[in-house]
Amino acid sequence: MFVLSTVVRDPNTLPPARRSAVIAPLDVAVTALVRDGDTIALEGFTHLIPFAAAHELIRQRRRRLTLVRMTPDVIYDQLIGMGCARRLVFSWGGNPGIGSLHRFRDAVEHGWPEPLELEEHSHAGMANRYAAGASGLPFAVLRGYAGSDLVGQTESIRSIACPFTGESLAAVSALNPDVAVIHAQHADTRGNVQLWGISGVQKEAVLAARRSLVTVEELVDRLEPRPGAVFLPAWAIDYVSVVPGGAHPSYAHGYSERDNDFYLAWDGISREREAFCEWMEANVLAA
Amino acid sequence: MSSRPEPDWTAEEMMTVAAARALCDSAVCFVGIGLPSTASNLAVRLHAPNLVLVYESGTLGAKPEFLPLSIGDGILAETADAVVGVVETFNYWLQPGRIDIGFLAGAQLDRFGNINTTVIGDSYETPRVRLPGAGGAPEIAASCREVLIIMRQSPRTFVERVDFVTSVGYGRGGGERDRHGFVGAGPTMVITDIGVLEPEPKTRELVLRRLHPGVTVEDAVAATGWALVASDDLEQTPPPTALELTTLRELEQTKAGRPTANVS
Numbered sequence: 001m002f003v004l005s006t007v008v009r010d011p012n013t014l015p016p017a018r019r020s021a022v023i024a025p026l027d028v029a030v031t032a033l034v035r036d037g038d039t040i041a042l043e044g045f046t047h048l049i050p051f052a053a054a055h056e057l058i059r060q061r062r063r064r065l066t067l068v069r070m071t072p073d074v075i076y077d078q079l080i081g082m083g084c085a086r087r088l089v090f091s092w093g094g095n096p097g098i099g100s101l102h103r104f105r106d107a108v109e110h111g112w113p114e115p116l117e118l119e120e121h122s123h124a125g126m127a128n129r130y131a132a133g134a135s136g137l138p139f140a141v142l143r144g145y146a147g148s149d150l151v152g153q154t155e156s157i158r159s160i161a162c163p164f165t166g167e168s169l170a171a172v173s174a175l176n177p178d179v180a181v182i183h184a185q186h187a188d189t190r191g192n193v194q195l196w197g198i199s200g201v202q203k204e205a206v207l208a209a210r211r212s213l214v215t216v217e218e219l220v221d222r223l224e225p226r227p228g229a230v231f232l233p234a235w236a237i238d239y240v241s242v243v244p245g246g247a248h249p250s251y252a253h254g255y256s257e258r259d260n261d262f263y264l265a266w267d268g269i270s271r272e273r274e275a276f277c278e279w280m281e282a283n284v285l286a287a
Numbered sequence: 288m289s290s291r292p293e294p295d296w297t298a299e300e301m302m303t304v305a306a307a308r309a310l311c312d313s314a315v316c317f318v319g320i321g322l323p324s325t326a327s328n329l330a331v332r333l334h335a336p337n338l339v340l341v342y343e344s345g346t347l348g349a350k351p352e353f354l355p356l357s358i359g360d361g362i363l364a365e366t367a368d369a370v371v372g373v374v375e376t377f378n379y380w381l382q383p384g385r386i387d388i389g390f391l392a393g394a395q396l397d398r399f400g401n402i403n404t405t406v407i408g409d410s411y412e413t414p415r416v417r418l419p420g421a422g423g424a425p426e427i428a429a430s431c432r433e434v435l436i437i438m439r440q441s442p443r444t445f446v447e448r449v450d451f452v453t454s455v456g457y458g459r460g461g462g463e464r465d466r467h468g469f470v471g472a473g474p475t476m477v478i479t480d481i482g483v484l485e486p487e488p489k490t491r492e493l494v495l496r497r498l499h500p501g502v503t504v505e506d507a508v509a510a511t512g513w514a515l516v517a518s519d520d521l522e523q524t525p526p527p528t529a530l531e532l533t534t535l536r537e538l539e540q541t542k543a544g545r546p547t548a549n550v551s
Contacts, residue, residue, distance in 0.1 A: 045344055045373055046359020070373065071422075094419030096357035097320050101419075108417040120405070122421040123343060124377040131374045143382055146467035147455035148425045153411050167468065197364045198344045201373045228370065253361055260356045 019212075021191025021234040026215065026246075029239035030056045033211050034065075038178040039089075041068035041130075041209060042075060045200025046096060047253060049075050050183040052246035053215050055284045058082045068177050070126045070201060071096070074249065074266050077103040078284070080116060081276050087117040089175070091126045098263055102270040112273065120154055125172045129156070130201045132174035133208025144170040180209030183247045184232075185254060186223055187216040191234035194223045197253025199230045206232055215243040217255045294501060296527050298480035299439075300535060301499045304527040306390075306437045306478045307333060307535075314387040315339040317427055320358050322437045323390030325538065328354060332534050341386060343423045345371040353541035377423070381430050384470035389431030391474075392438050394418050395449040398492050398513040400436065400456020400474040402428065403449035411451065421453050428454035429467070433475045440479035446512040457491035481507050482524065487516075494518050500526045 024032070034040060034057060042050050054075045057065075066087040067076055073096055079085055081103030093104050107116040121129070128140035141160060145151050151159075160171040182202040184195035193214045195202065206212045214232065219242050223231075234240075244255075249262035269279045296304075306326035310316060312335040318327045324342075328351065331338050340349045344359040348368030355363055364370050371380075380386060393402035394416075404424060408415030428434055434456075438444060456474045457463055464473050473491075477484040483497035495507050495517040508515050527535075 046357050047344070047361070047364070090420065092420050092422035093417075096359070097355075105417045109414065120420055122425045123373065123423040124382070124426040127374045127377050131378075142378070142426075143430065143468070143470070144426050146429060146469065147452065147458050147463070148421070149405070149411075149452045150421060150425070197361070198346065198359050198370055199372050200345070203372065204374060230372075250359075251361060253364060258357070258360055263356070 019235055019238050021187075021237040021240050023187070023189070023191055023219070023240045023242070026052060026056050026241040026243055027060070029213050029241045030060055033179050033213055033239060034060075034062055035178075036062055037064045038062075039066040039068060040179045040181065041175070041177040041205045042181045043069060043200060043202050043205040044183060044247065044250060045071065045198055046258075047198040047200065047250060048183045048195060048202065048247050049073070049250035050181045050215055050246060051075055051248060051250065052243045053181045053183070053213060054079055055287065057084060058280070058284050068175060070123055072104065073101065074263065077101040077266070077270055078280065080104055080107050081113065081270065082280055083113040085116060086114070087119065089119040089121070091121045091123045095263060095266060098267055102267070103276060106273070119156060120150060121157070121172065122148075122150065125157065125170070126175075127201055127204070129172045129175040130204035130208050132172070133176045134204040137174055139171045139173050141169050141171055146170070175208055177205070177209045178211060180205040180212045181215070182206060182212075183215045183243075183252065185217050185252055186220050187214065187240045187242075188220055188223050191237060191240045192223060193232040193237060193240065194226060194229050196226055196229040203230050203232065207236060211238045212236075213239045213241065215241045215246040217244050217246070217252050218242070294526065296532055298499065300532065301524065301527060302437065302439070302478055302480045303329060303535060304531045305483060305499070305524055306435065307531070309435055309476055309478065310335050310338055310388065313337045313339070315341060315385065317341050317343070317381065317386045317389045317423075317431055319343070319390055319392065319423075320355070322392065325354060325535075326437065327390070329531075329535050329538055332538065333531060341376075341380065343373070343376060345373055345376045347371060347380070354538060356542065377426060381423075381426055384430055384432060386431045387433070389427040389434045389471070391424055391427060391434055391436050391454065393424075393436075393453070395444055395446050396436060396438055396477065397446055397449045397456075399458060399460050400477065400486060400491070400493055401449050401452045401458065402436070402454040402456065403451045405451040405453045407450055409450070424454040428456065428473070429469045429471060431471045433472045436474050436477040438477065438479055440481045440507070440510040442510060442512040445510065457486060460491045461489070481510050485518070492516070495521065497522045497524050499524045
């Protein structure tokens with residue numbers, strides 16, 4: 001005699017540790033995901049930079065973070081100046097089109113508010129490190145860094161011989177942050193995410209990370225098909241938070257314009273420690 | 288000293304115009320923000336309407352109606368033939384040598400065209416000045432078919448040896464690029480506010496090839512931190528034409544999409 005079993009397999013029999021996005025307020029998501037000492041990547045290449053999430057990290061006084069980002073622009077200047085960072089993994093640290101990041105420079109040149117360790121790459125190297133991390137590989141191979149003094153400064157750059165031709169190539173270790181945070185235009189009510197416009201390395205960063213948070217402009221019932229858009233399924237994400245304007249002063253294509261005036265103003269706000277602290281107190285901590 | 292009237296253009300304008308002239312129509316150009324972006328957009332409006340602008344934000348074939356402030360301004364994505372991710376930009380488009388011209392600048396440049404954008408000072412750990420870092424430059428310098436460098440010339444910035452080699456020009460000269468296996472030819476022109484430097488074919492040392500109007504060899508030597516050699520067939524850059532100047536000034540007025548933006 002046979003016992004009739006259910007026809008369809010019970011999802012609870014899937015292996016554990018599968019993700020499924022939880023839609024939650026930003027403060028709840030940040031508390032759940034980020035611990036002191038974590039390695040965290042907030043990505044967005046000029047576009048869709050997750051500023052609101054960074055501000056929540058600052059308000060929650062996260063400390064000793066290893067901050068990973070190709071272009072640690074104003075967003076990491078704020079985190080570094082507020083003493084959240086112990087180490088920076090990056091490829092270009094400036095205020096785009098304007099000049100220096102004064103808080104980053106103060107940390108490197110004078111150790112204020114705390115010394116900052118650097119792990120420095122090129123854009124190509126960082127992008128490939130994320131791609132390796134997203135692919136579950138220990139390292140990536142590229143033609144890069146040859147003759148550059150970066151090779152002597154950065155442990156995560158090595159050389160490797162091509163097993164087929166013997167050619168010497170650069171190898172960079174994979175990036176697998178504890179947490180990745182990105183901003184996108186849309187999520188649906190199940191937590192599937194869609195972003196479009198300049199898409200940087202956000203997809204790679206989320207897939208490379210152990211945990212992830214996506215802040216979005218808007219929650220929609222159904223995602224519209226959009227050719228060329230990046231789609232991240234709910235099962236590849238941990239938390240989604242609805243934060244309209246969460247990329248300001250950067251922008252969300254289709255929702256807002258880049259606030260170039262703010263980037264210009266940041267040069268003056270961030271130049272001196274006191275003015276910087278006052279601005280952060282009034283605009284981030286008290287917010 | 289000649290008694291001719293002061294020119295109606297600035298040295299910076301001459302530099303930008305000279306850089307625009309170095310871009311030929313239909314070339315594929317990897318554009319950085321600042322002077323390279325201005326020069327490329329100027330060339331598109333003058334003699335190179337089919338110049339293909341690739342910004343490292345992954346915008347292939349961008350056709351901005353105004354000068355963007357950053358490499359990721361929305362106008363680049365809106366006008367591009369395609370917007371691709373950063374991994375694709377560097378791996379598929381730059382690395383195999385598909386880009387004709389790469390534009391670079393830096394805080395320091397040495398006599399062999401090596402560029403420093405990392406640190407000023409003797410020590411990497413405790414730099415006198417911490418600069419932004421490499422960005423896309425090391426691979427642009429290695430893999431574009433040729434590299435144009437655009438930089439204001441002074442003995443502080445044009446140095447015998449850069450404090451840190453971020454991006455390789457010709458290393459210590461001669462055939463060093465070949466030993467690294469680079470796809471591209473390296474810097475073919477250094478365009479400054481004084482004139483144009485080009486690598487000597489054998490040694491690859493940068494020599495003075497062209498002077499902008501009103502500048503002397505002595506001025507060029509005084510603005511260089513190494514013993515600058517003038518080429519035997521030194522030429523003079525033709526001054527900016529009225530059309531070049533008008534077009535450049537109109538373009539500058541549009542920076543970041545607004546007529547009043549004042550960005551240095």
